[in-house]
């Protein structure tokens with residue numbers, strides 16, 4: 001089963017970088033925090049490099 005990224009919203013600063021880099025995976029919620037809405041919207045490699053590694057506060061994690 002594919003891994004799913006999840007955002008620790010307590011840590012997210014709402015910079016929208018992950019949303020801009022992976023718009024088919026992440027979106028902003030009503031509170032200005034990012035959330036994953038489709039884990040299959042990009043490859044695991046893309047999510048790792050473009051979102052997880054790029055997040056300035058490292059608040060995106062894999063949920064197995």
Ligand code: SF4
Pocket residue numbers: 007011012013014015016017018019033034051054055056057058059060
């Ligand atoms: S890159 Fe990180 S801090 Fe920025 S919106 Fe996404 S989860 Fe939040």
